[in-house]
Amino acid sequence: MAGNRMKLELSRVLQGGSRLGVLKGLGRTGQHALDVPGCLLYTHFGTVPHLTQDTLHSLSNLPSVTQVTLSNIAEHQEVMEEFKDGFVKFSGLHDTVLYCSLHDPATQCPTGYTTNKTVSVWGSGGRIELTVDKFMALQKAVKPDWYQSMADGETWQSNTSRKRVRKSVDRTLAHLDECLLVHQKSQELEGVEVFGVVEGGDILEERLRSARETAKRPVAGFCLDGLQMGAIEQNLRTQLITAVTKELPEDKPRLLQGVGRPDEVLACVEAGVDLFESFFPFQVTERGCALVFSFDISPDPERAGRAPPKVLELDEERNSMEDKQQNGDLNLDDQTQMTSFEINLNDKRYHDDFRPLVEGCGCYCCKNHQRAYLHHLLVTNELLAGVLLMIHNTAHYHGFFGALRNALAIDEMDLLKRRVLRERKDLDG
Numbered sequence: 105m106a107g108n109r110m111k112l113e114l115s116r117v118l119q120g121g122s123r124l125g126v127l128k129g130l131g132r133t134g135q136h137a138l139d140v141p142g143c144l145l146y147t148h149f150g151t152v153p154h155l156t157q158d159t160l161h162s163l164s165n166l167p168s169v170t171q172v173t174l175s176n177i178a179e180h181q182e183v184m185e186e187f188k189d190g191f192v193k194f195s196g197l198h199d200t201v202l203y204c205s206l207h208d209p210a211t212q213c214p215t216g217y218t219t220n221k222t223v224s225v226w227g228s229g230g231r232i233e234l235t236v237d238k239f240m241a242l243q244k245a246v247k248p249d250w251y252q253s254m255a256d257g258e259t260w261q262s263n264t265s266r267k268r269v270r271k272s273v274d275r276t277l278a279h280l281d282e283c284l285l286v287h288q289k290s291q292e293l294e295g296v297e298v299f300g301v302v303e304g305g306d307i308l309e310e311r312l313r314s315a316r317e318t319a320k321r322p323v324a325g326f327c328l329d330g331l332q333m334g335a336i337e338q339n340l341r342t343q344l345i346t347a348v349t350k351e352l353p354e355d356k357p358r359l360l361q362g363v364g365r366p367d368e369v370l371a372c373v374e375a376g377v378d379l380f381e382s383f384f385p386f387q388v389t390e391r392g393c394a395l396v397f398s399f400d401i402s403p404d405p406e407r408a409g410r411a412p413p414k415v416l417e418l419d420e421e422r423n424s425m426e427d428k429q430q431n432g433d434l435n436l437d438d439q440t441q442m443t444s445f446e447i448n449l450n451d452k453r454y455h456d457d458f459r460p461l462v463e464g465c466g467c468y469c470c471k472n473h474q475r476a477y478l479h480h481l482l483v484t485n486e487l488l489a490g491v492l493l494m495i496h497n498t499a500h501y502h503g504f505f506g507a508l509r510n511a512l513a514i515d516e517m518d519l520l521k522r523r524v525l526r527e528r529k530d531l532d533g
C-alpha cells in the first residue's frame with residue numbers, strides 16, 4: 105500500500121468547482137501542511153534559481169513543499185545512491201516536504217522518445233532513458249515524501265492523433281501499476297505517497313477514461329499532465345479539467361502541471377485544480393521582467409498600505425507588446441515571451457525610474473532598490489539582477505496565491521479576477 109497519511113480537508117467548495125482547504129499530514133512524520141489552492145516551491149536540483157537557502161528563507165509565506173524533477177536528478181543517480189541519506193540532506197534543504205516529479209515544467213521536452221517500456225528525461229548531459237526499474241531505483245535514492253508516477257505525456261501537441269493519445273493513457277496506467285507494485289514491496293518507500301498521472305491530450309473521452317482508471321488505484325493525489333501553457337487554449341483546457349475533476353475523488357488533491365500564468369491559474373482553480381508548480385516567477389526573472397499585476401482586493405488599498413493597480417503602466421507594456429505582435433516579433437504561444445502581468449526592466453524607460461518595482465511590496469528588493477538600479481544591473485549583466493528579481497517575483501507570486509485563498513474565503517473571486525485581469529470596465533470605472 106502506498107502511504108496514506110496525506111489528507112485534504114476542504115473548508116469550502118464553490119459551485120463552479122473552486123476548492124479551499126488544507127492538505128494535512130505531509131512529510132514522513134506528517135507534521136507539514138499546505139494551503140490549497142496553492143503552489144509548490146519550484147527548484148533546480150533543490151535550489152530556487154538565483155537564491156541561496158538563507159535568502160530564500162528571508163521570504164515569508166513560502167510553500168512547505170519543495171519540488172525537484174528527475175530531469176535534474178537522474179544523471180546523479182550513482183552519487184545519490186552512494187550518499188544514502190536522500191535528496192533533502194544531500195542538497196542542504198531546510199525542513200521541507202519533498203515532491204519529485206518527472207520533467208522540469210519550465211523547459212519543453214523534445215517528443216518522440218517514449219516507448220512502451222521507457223520514458224526519457226533531459227538532464228544537462230542529454231537524454232536519460234528511464235524504465236520502471238530505474239525510475240523506482242531513483243525514487244529510493246531520492247527519498248521524496250511524494251512523487252509523480254512514471255507517465256507518457258507526449259500528447260500535448262495539438263496534432264497528436266487519437267491513437268497516440270489512447271496509447272499514452274494505456275501506457276501511463278501500465279506504468280502506474282508497475283510503479284505501485286515495486287513501491288508496495290519496498291521498505292525504503294514506506295510512508296511515501298504516489299501521485300497518479302491523468303493523461304488524454306485534448307480528447308475528452310480519453311481524459312475521462314484516464315481519470316476514472318487512475319482513481320481506482322491506491323494513489324494519494326493526481327497530476328493533470330499535458331495541459332501546459334502554450335499547448336492548449338484556455339477554454340478547452342477549462343472544459344477538460346472541469347470534466348476530469350468531476351471524475352476524481354473529492355478528498356484527494358489535483359496538481360496541474362505546466363500552468364502558471366495568473367489568469368490561467370484563476371481559470372483552472374475554478375475548474376477544480378488545487379495545486380500548481382511555481383515555475384512562472386522564474387521564467388519572468390529570466391527575461392529581465394518583474395511581476396507587477398495587482399491582486400489587492402482590500403476595500404481601501406491605500407489605507408492598507410498597498411498601491412492602487414498599476415494599470416496605466418501595464419497598459420503601456422501591453423501596447424508595446426501588441427505592436428511587436430503586429431510586426432510578427434512576438435509569438436504568444438511561446439511561453440518564454442513576456443506576459444501582460446509584468447514589466448520589462450531592460451527597457452530604457454526605466455533608466456531614471458526611482459520607484460520600487462511595486463509600491464508597498466515588503467520584499468527585500470522593493471524595500472532597498474529602485475527600478476533604475478535594476479535596469480542598470482540588467483544592462484551591465486550583473487548577476488545581482490537575477491537575485492533581486494527572483495526575490496521580488498517569488499514574493500509577488502506567492503502573495504498572489506495568498507490573495508486567491510483569501511478571495512475564496514470571503515467570496516470575492518469575481519473582484520480578484522477583475523483586479524488580476526484588469527477588465528476594461530474596471531479601468532474606466
Ligand SMILES: [Zn+2]
Nearest residue numbers: 465467470496
Ligand atoms: Zn517586491
